[in-house]
Amino acid sequence: MMDAETVHSFAKRRGFYWPSYEIYGGSAGFYDYGPLGSALLHNLMEHWRRLYIIREGMYEIDSPSIGPEDVFKASGHLGEFTDYLTTCQGCKAGHRADHLLEGLEKNPDALEADELWTALKEHGVKCPRCGGELTEPEPFNLMFGTGIGAGKGKKGYLRPETAQAMFVAFSNLSQQARKKLPFGVVQIGKGYRNEISPRQGLLRQREFHMAEAEIFFHPDEKRWEGDEELMRTQLKLVDQNGEDRAMAAGEATDKGIIRGEALAYFMALTQQFLVDVGVDPTRLRFRQHLQDEMAHYAADCWDAEALLSYGWTELVGVADRGSYDLSQHIAHSGEDMGVFIAYPEPRKEHRIRLVPDLKKLGPLYRGKAKMVARAIEDAAPPEGELMVEVDGETIAVPDTCYVKEEGEVVISGERIVPHVIEPSYGLDRVFYTVLEHNLDIGEKGGEEYRVLRLPPDVAPVQVGIFPLMTKPELETVAKEVMTVLRKSGLATTYDGSGSIGRRYARADEVGIPWCVTIDYESLDGKDVTVRDRDTAEQVRIPIAELGEHLCSLLRTRSG
RNA sequence: GCGGGUGUGGUGUAGCCUGGUAUCACAUUAGCUUGCCAAGCUAAUUACUCGGGUUCAAAUCCCGGCACCCGCACCA
Numbered sequence: 001m002m003d004a005e006t007v008h009s010f011a012k013r014r015g016f017y018w019p020s021y022e023i024y025g026g027s028a029g030f031y032d033y034g035p036l037g038s039a040l041l042h043n044l045m046e047h048w049r050r051l052y053i054i055r056e057g058m059y060e061i062d063s064p065s066i067g068p069e070d071v072f073k074a075s076g077h078l079g080e081f082t083d084y085l086t087t088c089q090g091c092k093a094g095h096r097a098d099h100l101l102e103g104l105e106k107n108p109d110a111l112e113a114d115e116l117w118t119a120l121k122e123h124g125v126k127c128p129r130c131g132g133e134l135t136e137p138e139p140f141n142l143m144f145g146t147g148i149g150a151g152k153g154k155k156g157y158l159r160p161e162t163a164q165a166m167f168v169a170f171s172n173l174s175q176q177a178r179k180k181l182p183f184g185v186v187q188i189g190k191g192y193r194n195e196i197s198p199r200q201g202l203l204r205q206r207e208f209h210m211a212e213a214e215i216f217f218h219p220d221e222k223r224w225e226g227d228e229e230l231m232r233t234q235l236k237l238v239d240q241n242g243e244d245r246a247m248a249a250g251e252a253t254d255k256g257i258i259r260g261e262a263l264a265y266f267m268a269l270t271q272q273f274l275v276d277v278g279v280d281p282t283r284l285r286f287r288q289h290l291q292d293e294m295a296h297y298a299a300d301c302w303d304a305e306a307l308l309s310y311g312w313t314e315l316v317g318v319a320d321r322g323s324y325d326l327s328q329h330i331a332h333s334g335e336d337m338g339v340f341i342a343y344p345e346p347r348k349e350h351r352i353r354l355v356p357d358l359k360k361l362g363p364l365y366r367g368k369a370k371m372v373a374r375a376i377e378d379a380a381p382p383e384g385e386l387m388v389e390v391d392g393e394t395i396a397v398p399d400t401c402y403v404k405e406e407g408e409v410v411i412s413g414e415r416i417v418p419h420v421i422e423p424s425y426g427l428d429r430v431f432y433t434v435l436e437h438n439l440d441i442g443e444k445g446g447e448e449y450r451v452l453r454l455p456p457d458v459a460p461v462q463v464g465i466f467p468l469m470t471k472p473e474l475e476t477v478a479k480e481v482m483t484v485l486r487k488s489g490l491a492t493t494y495d496g497s498g499s500i501g502r503r504y505a506r507a508d509e510v511g512i513p514w515c516v517t518i519d520y521e522s523l524d525g526k527d528v529t530v531r532d533r534d535t536a537e538q539v540r541i542p543i544a545e546l547g548e549h550l551c552s553l554l555r556t557r558s559g
Numbered sequence: 560g561c562g563g564g565u566g567u568g569g570u571g572u573a574g575c576c577u578g579g580u581a582u583c584a585c586a587u588u589a590g591c592u593u594g595c596c597a598a599g600c601u602a603a604u605u606a607c608u609c610g611g612g613u614u615c616a617a618a619u620c621c622c623g624g625c626a627c628c629c630g631c632a633c634c635a
Contacts, residue, residue: 005628013570013586025609025625080635085560095632140560142635160635196560196633204634295635447597468594497588501596508596517595529595536596
């Protein structure tokens with residue numbers, strides 16, 4: 001099997017990627033994409049856009065990498081991403097304080113620093129490795145913090161995922177979708193996580209590329225009208241019980257293995273993308289999250305995993321997140337993000353409702369008055385005193401603050417909070433997988449011979465232009481041909497150095513699918529050879545038709 | 560973050576134990592040559608991870624930082 005070291009040195013030698021800031025000693029978890037890498041990464045993104053935006057008709061947005069603290073309080077990242085680490089004074093091993101309290105406290109994950117410390121002392125917890133004394137837990141947050149504005153300013157964080165923007169701007173987006181469900185919104189951008197120990201090259205970076213789609217559904221109608229063919233895609237599934245099987249996406253839905261048709265659809269779409277861009281389908285599977293691995297709000301979650309030299313590695317997570325994200329932002333911001341769904345027929349109902357009196361509520365609750373009012377509207381008529389819950393606290397509301405109204409009302413629909421299905425791609429991982437799965441190290445004439453068998457539309461360069469000999473008359477024509485091809489939109493590189501075989505070898509190694517060679521017959525006959533990377537076969541094509549010939553090859557080969 | 564290992568041109572390496580001009584190959588550039596799959600000749604460019612210490616002298620010995628690899632922990 002290909003080993004990662006080989007891929008890394010290859011990547012550096014041919015300019016795909018290398019560690020950042022090398023001349024200053026480097027910094028773990030950061031990588032530069034070089035000329036060929038940038039082009040390849042860009043092609044992956046373009047392919048992704050073609051699938052999600054053009055074919056599935058989703059909307060794209062582009063939002064800031066930095067967000068104010070409130071956003072991450074609401075999203076849960078501030079809490080979830082903060083771990084408290086305690087260190088053993090003896091053996092210096094670090095442990096997560098909440099893990100040490102597992103089984104001793106009811107919900108150790110939710111404890112604050114001082115509570116954790118108290119609990120550790122109360123239970124007399126010692127280092128599980130050597131039995132030594134533990135230090136006071138220190139907070140560690142996986143989000144990069146920063147300040148917004150001058151002076152003390154406002155606390156901000158670099159986003160740990162791009163998804164929150166789609167939830168935060170939901171009202172604007174649903175307006176753009178003309179308030180019809182379902183609709184999908186995507187974003188490609190960078191995410192940032194201050195990993196404790198980044199390892200494994202591109203797979204676990206501190207700054208990385210993500211492509212995420214949030215598809216919003218009516219909770220009872222999780223169906224996406226897309227390409228029906230996709231539901232017949234064979235998927236390799238490893239479910240929660242570790243059962244391993246291959247079946248069509250549609251069948252897995254019918255059998256209840258995948259919980260929901262839309263989830264299955266987006267898993268199939270995910271597979272199509274990965275295979276299109278060069279992930280080996282025989283080394284690809286979907287693994288269902290275990291119950292305790294899944295976020296508590298998630299209804300179901302499957303990771304697309306690729307088999308790499310590092311082992312099975314998550315490339316994409318496809319999750320049914322329910323209404324969790326929107327509900328969180330509704331609760332924290334007070335913004336109503338519901339979508340109004342009209343009934344087929346308006347209904348008449350006898351109703352008792354509570355109408356809040358804001359004039360009374362205002363002076364009483366000040367900043368919270370609006371939220372109290374909303375809670376009153378939602379509350380059922382009380383037996384005695386009205387109790388409402390606002391922002392985690394229970395408030396008794398005097399009966400002077402609202403009036404009871406009773407009567408027939410016409411209800412033409414209801415407001416619901418949409419559910420969301422989220423395919424979330426780690427693009428750098430896809431990138432690495434495409435390299436590792438397609439770098440074919442074989443042999444030719446007793447010598448090692450490398451061919452990067454990339455799909456043509458993913459390859460960083462599509463055409464190599466070579467004069468057969470380094471003679472001025474050939475070089476002139478070759479450069480003219482190059483100009484024409486570049487004008488027709490093909491990524492083209494010129495190489496006139498060394499023997500022709502050497503140039504083919506150089507081109508094969510970086511995955512250039514077609515090489516065009518200009519020889520003496522090209523001067524008279526006006527045609528050139530086009531050589532195919534994978535078969536090494538050559539055909540002669542008139543120069544006048546070359547652009548169209550290559551463009552059509554590109555179209556047919558990219559599916 | 561803890562423990563162990565490693566760090567030499569763009570890539571892969573020899574040298575390190577036993578301190579004294581840094582080896583070789585490939586790659587790259589230029590010229591010649593070359594009529595289709597890493598041919599040849601000539602020349603050129605490029606390296607001891609960084610900082611400190613010991614020493615007349617450090618790639619080599621010692622200390623520290625950084626990076627990478629392996630294990631542990633971490634990986635919403």
